[in-house]
Amino acid sequence: MVLSEFSLIQRYFSQGTAQRADVRLGVGDDAALLLVPDGCELVMSLDTLVSGIHFPDDAAPADIAHKTLAVNLSDMAAMGAEPAWMMLALTLPEVNEAWLEQFSQGMRQLANEYGVTLVGGDTTRGPLTISVQISGLVPAGQALQRRGAQPGDRIYVTGQLGDAAVGLQLAQGRCQLDIDDVQRDYFLRRLHRPRPQVAAGVALRGLASAAIDISDGLIADLGHVLEMSGVGASLDVDQLPVAAVVRKTPEWWRLPLTAGDDYELCFTVTPGFAAQAEQRLRQLACPCVCIGTIDTGLGLRLTCQGREIDTQQLQGYRHFG
Numbered sequence: 001m002v003l004s005e006f007s008l009i010q011r012y013f014s015q016g017t018a019q020r021a022d023v024r025l026g027v028g029d030d031a032a033l034l035l036v037p038d039g040c041e042l043v044m045s046l047d048t049l050v051s052g053i054h055f056p057d058d059a060a061p062a063d064i065a066h067k068t069l070a071v072n073l074s075d076m077a078a079m080g081a082e083p084a085w086m087m088l089a090l091t092l093p094e095v096n097e098a099w100l101e102q103f104s105q106g107m108r109q110l111a112n113e114y115g116v117t118l119v120g121g122d123t124t125r126g127p128l129t130i131s132v133q134i135s136g137l138v139p140a141g142q143a144l145q146r147r148g149a150q151p152g153d154r155i156y157v158t159g160q161l162g163d164a165a166v167g168l169q170l171a172q173g174r175c176q177l178d179i180d181d182v183q184r185d186y187f188l189r190r191l192h193r194p195r196p197q198v199a200a201g202v203a204l205r206g207l208a209s210a211a212i213d214i215s216d217g218l219i220a221d222l223g224h225v226l227e228m229s230g231v232g233a234s235l236d237v238d239q240l241p242v243a244a245v246v247r248k249t250p251e252w253w254r255l256p257l258t259a260g261d262d263y264e265l266c267f268t269v270t271p272g273f274a275a276q277a278e279q280r281l282r283q284l285a286c287p288c289v290c291i292g293t294i295d296t297g298l299g300l301r302l303t304c305q306g307r308e309i310d311t312q313q314l315q316g317y318r319h320f321g
């Protein structure tokens with residue numbers, strides 16, 4: 001028997017995400033009612049993933065669910081916001097209960113881990129497309145933004161860059177790196193199951209002068225910060241955090257500079273706050289490394305072992321400037 005839209009929503013999406021006292025009315029009415037605490041700003045973001053474009057048609061349903069929510073959580077991280085509520089717009093070519101079971105399970109798991117409640121959505125028939133709209137909270141005036149980087153600020157990134165790109169090469173059977181099964185699992189997880197740096201974003205409130213999450217590649221995303229802040233930057237490419245197996249390859253720096261999908265944070269901090277920012281992230285066991293400085297001359301300068309790298313030849317540069 002084919003489920004009606006109502007029973008589909010009831011069965012898969014009406015419960016099981018985080019319980020929050022600020023949800024006055026969730027799934028099931030014409031709209032959700034949510035309580036925004038006094039002194040907080042509501043932070044909202046939306047991202048859509050389309051089958052065949054953002055993920056292959058045969059991708060694992062739980063991976064699709066994880067990734068769609070994760071990219072939204074990553075936007076909250078970049079704003080220094082605590083994610084609270086999500087809405088899910090699901091366009092399905094058919095009602096496939098096994099698919100829905102795995103998809104909703106993947107979504108519940110990540111939502112629970114990050115304390116997010118699914119409070120509503122929309123379900124329609126059509127080519128497989130998933131939109132998540134996420135809302136979070138930040139004390140008024142404390143959100144991190146792309147603008148705000150000042151000359152002299154240090155530039156940091158969290159985690160390791162280029163991992164998701166290696167995962168994609170593996171998934172597509174075109175990876176030339178010499179890696180074992182454990183590493184293979186690691187890189188595929190980095191592609192399919194990114195862990196957005198929400199706690200790091202919250203910890204950087206009041207310290208970072210600007211922040212962005214790295215979804216399109218470091219050069220492209222740092223480029224947005226530079227543009228919005230009206231500054232330039234110099235990067236010491238040797239400092240880029242990259243997997244050892246990648247660093248052994250010729251022009252290893254291409255991957256961490258241009259590859260997207262890592263969902264790490266890039267942030268700037270005035271030198272006087274740098275030690276404190278590093279310490280807060282260390283307490284969270286979130287790796288971070290200083291990769292350069294903001295300067296007054298517009299544009300981006302890259303040096304590798306004292307030699308300048310021509311940014312023009314790097315893919316991803318077109319996003320910048």
Ligand code: ADP
Pocket residue numbers: 009013014026027028029030031032088089090118119120121122123
């Ligand atoms: P309406 O016709 O008023 O838009 P719907 O039938 O679209 O109502 O939705 C009924 C309820 O189910 C609403 O509360 C809506 O937010 C929720 N809902 C619909 N689809 C989803 C979904 N995929 N995930 C979570 N909640 C959903």
Ligand code: MG
Pocket residue numbers: 121122123
């Ligand atoms: Mg509706």
